[in-house]
Amino acid sequence: MTVSPDDHGRPVGELDGRPAPRAQVPRNQVRSIGQVLAALKGDFPDVSISKIRFLETEGLVTPERAPSGYRRYVESDIERLRYVLTVQRDHYLPLKVIREHLSLIDRGEAPPGRAGLLPAGATPVDPGASTASASTETSTGDAGATTPAPSSPTPPSRQPLRLSRKDLLEASGLSESALMELERNNIVTPRRGTAYYGRDALTLATAAKRLSDYGMDGRHLRAFKMAADREIGMVEQAIAPYLRRSEGRGDVVAEVLSLVINFHAALVRSGLEK
Numbered sequence: 442m443t444v445s446p447d448d449h450g451r452p453v454g455e456l457d458g459r460p461a462p463r464a465q466v467p468r469n470q471v472r473s474i475g476q477v478l479a480a481l482k483g484d485f486p487d488v489s490i491s492k493i494r495f496l497e498t499e500g501l502v503t504p505e506r507a508p509s510g511y512r513r514y515v516e517s518d519i520e521r522l523r524y525v526l527t528v529q530r531d532h533y534l535p536l537k538v539i540r541e542h543l544s545l546i547d548r549g550e551a552p553p554g555r556a557g558l559l560p561a562g563a564t565p566v567d568p569g570a571s572t573a574s575a576s577t578e579t580s581t582g583d584a585g586a587t588t589p590a591p592s593s594p595t596p597p598s599r600q601p602l603r604l605s606r607k608d609l610l611e612a613s614g615l616s617e618s619a620l621m622e623l624e625r626n627n628i629v630t631p632r633r634g635t636a637y638y639g640r641d642a643l644t645l646a647t648a649a650k651r652l653s654d655y656g657m658d659g660r661h662l663r664a665f666k667m668a669a670d671r672e673i674g675m676v677e678q679a680i681a682p683y684l685r686r687s688e689g690r691g692d693v694v695a696e697v698l699s700l701v702i703n704f705h706a707a708l709v710r711s712g713l714e715k
Contacts, residue, residue: 470515471505471513471514471515472513472514472515472519473511473512473513473514474490474493474494474504474511474512474514475490476514477493477514477518477519477522478490478493480519481493481519481522481523481526484523484526485526485530487614488526489611489612490611491604491607491608491611491612492611492612493522495602495604495612495643496522496525497512498602499536499540500540501521501522501525501536501539501540501543502514502518502521502522502525503518504518521543524542524543524546525539525543528542533651602638602639602640602643603637603638603639604637604638604639604642604643605636605637605638606620606636606638608638609629609638609642609643609646612643612646612647613643613646613647613649613650614647614650615646615649615650619649619650619653620646622659623645623646623649623659623662626659626662626663626666627666628645628649628662628663628666629642629645629646629649630642649662672701672705676697676698676701679697680693680694680697
C-alpha cells in the first residue's frame with residue numbers, strides 16, 4: 442500500500458496503524474506542497490505552507506498546477522525555495538535583491554559575490570521554467586525598482602497580498618503575544634477597514650521575529666517606530682506642494698520614498714561600520 446501526504450501535508454492513510462514513511466521522490470517527479478513542506482522543515486523549522494504560498498505570490502517560485510488546482514513542484518522549484526529561505530535566514534536579504542539573484546541564476550549566472558550561498562545540490566534552472574523571478578518591483582514597501590532583463594519574458598504582475606491573522610503568524614513565525622505587542626504599538630496593522638494584512642505588515646512582522654532573535658524587543662521597535670513617524674512628518678511636509686499638482690504625483694512620492702529609505706539605510710550602515 443502506497444501512502445503519501447495530500448496537498449496540505451496530511452497523511453492520506455496509514456500502514457499497519459503507523460504513519461507511512463516518507464517516500465524518496467526522483468528529481469523528475471512532481472511533489473505536492475505538503476511534500477515540499479516536509480522536505481524543507483528539517484533545515485527551515487519555521488517554514489509553513491502559508492510561507493511557501495507567499496513566496497509564490499511574490500513570483501519567486503512558480504509551480505505547475507494540476508487539473509484539480511493543486512500545486513505541483515519539481516526539484517528545481519524546491520532548490521529555488523531552499524535558496525530563498527537560506528539567504529533570508531542567514532543574510533536577511535530583501536525580496537527585491539533575492540529576485541535579482543534568481544534572475545541571474547535563471548540566466549545561468551552566479552549571484553554577484555554570493556555564489557557560495559547556493560544550497561548544496563542547487564543548480565541554475567532553465568530560464569524558461571520560471572518567468573516571474575525577474576518581476577518588476579512596484580511595492581512602496583521596497584526601496585527602488587528592478588527592471589526585468591531584456592532577454593527575459595515579460596513577467597506576470599504581482600498578486601495582491603491578503604493575509605488573515607493566522608496566515609500572518611504562520612508566514613512570519615511570530616507568536617500571538619508578539620503580534621499583539623506590535624499591534625499595541627501601531628507597528629503592524631491590518632489594511633484600513635479590513636481584518637486582513639498586506640505586504641508591509643508581513644515585512645514588519647518577519648523583521649520583528651528575526652530581530653527578537655538578537656534580543657531586540659518591543660522597546661527597541663517602539664523607538665524605530667517613533668523615528669519613522671518623525672521622518673514621515675518631514676517627508677509629508679516636503680512633498681506637500683507636489684501633491685497639489687495633478688501630474689506626476691505618484692512619481693514624486695515614489696522617488697522621495699526611495700531616496701529617504703536609501704539615505705536612512707546608508708546612515709545606519711555607515712554608523713555601524715565606524
